[in-house]
Amino acid sequence: MSRAVAVVTGAGSGIGAAIAARLATDFDLVLTHRHDDTDLAAVVEAARRQGAHTDTVTGDLTLPDTQDALRAAMENHASRMAALVSNAGAYPRIPWGQMDLNTFRGQLELNLVTHAAAIGAATPALVSKSYGRIVAISSVMTQIGRVDLAGYIAAKNGLEGLVRAVARELGPHNITVNTVRPGSIEVLAEHAVVPDHHDMVKRQLDRQCIKRRGQPSDIAAAVAFLVSPDAGFITGQAINVDGGWHLS
Template sequence: MSMTANTTTDTPARPRKIALITGGSRGLGRNAALHLARAGIDVVLTYLNNAEDAAGAVAEIRALGGQAVALQLDTGKTAEFDSFVIRLRDALRTGWGRETLDFLVNNAGIGIHKSFAETTEDDFDLLMNIHLKGVFFLTQRLLPVMNDGGRIVNLSSGLARFSMPGFAAYAAMKGGVEVLTRYLAKELGPRGISVNVVAPGAIETDFGGGAVRDIPEMNRAIAAQTAMGRVGMPDDIGGAIATLLGGETQWITGQRIEISGGMLL
């Protein structure tokens, strides 16, 4: 009499995807990180100087069942990028047993509200270093760390489409990011890496001193200019970024996706 034994083979769990979000300790970056954590995607976030906020963001992600680490980085200083990549690889080895990322969100940024006539060369250089030069060269340095088939989301602004006094330099940098996104999509396509740009409208955050959030007259005026009849909330942007990274969107690349509630249509 012969007997055949039933054997079971455990299928190894797929490794969790990992996203790097610059400026992920606050604002839209933090909101996107939390949305990704809820979708089962782990996060490396960068912060400029507020380690306490960064630690709070990491704790929130872990409370959602995700894994996260925060690394300090000034995205306006390209000289720091090589050492950052070394620290990033170390953090990936320590936390995940690997040295590569799946997703990159170039989110870190600042706002300067000045008329064209009042904008100084120092203002211009600061905005360019953070919003355009930093995005260009940080992405370049991270290419060896990116997995084939990965995804990149760059942050622009609705101000690259519609014009409001006081944002000439800021919007010019964001326009540059939108052009750069198309070129990245073209050049990284052979690696299966999709690259898109998200352009938020006016959002209730602390960006620009929190004016949209905290000044009722401004909030109402902007809401009156949107098809949806309200200003944006952080979840409107964070949820969209998470969808672009974690959803079935690999065939979308080289696109500008404005998330403004239909502002100034």
């Protein structure tokens, strides 16, 4: 019997790759990644080992051609579309005093408009079936704030507002729309961008109730629940997966 299809954007590494791996046990997948590279190939191969048929869309989701390719992929699988996990984004650190408006607009495009494009592309197929699960990846930074991330945080707050609005509109079609807010999640890239990594880890654990680093698999577990039939009465919500950081 054919599996339902889940779409995961930004699936080539980190949190997106973990989400793809988790969902591959139950869904066929459409995966997006900025580059057609060895990272994406590894994610695809791992998903196929779990029995998932996998299609890919490569390219920058801020560009209309890539957005069109993603929409076409969803249309090709419209009869089996069941879930979208809108994860793609980035958080370059730019001090507010160095932020010009063009850079700020670029942050909104990357971390808000791309989510709107993905959700908009998924909507017709899900509405036609009167069933669907949409999960967008936000950030605990929407509640905490942090220096050098003004554009990113503004975009993620906009994303959470978008999710609440779309949850209202799509609820009558039996479609849930939620966000997951990751806390400090350990990924390989942080070792390259954080010069005092050891001290950073200690400071972060001091902030959290749970005294370990968050892992991409922690986010994937929350997403897997939200796209499951068991989450059918949860919508318009933002769920923190942050080890209790926001409580500090």
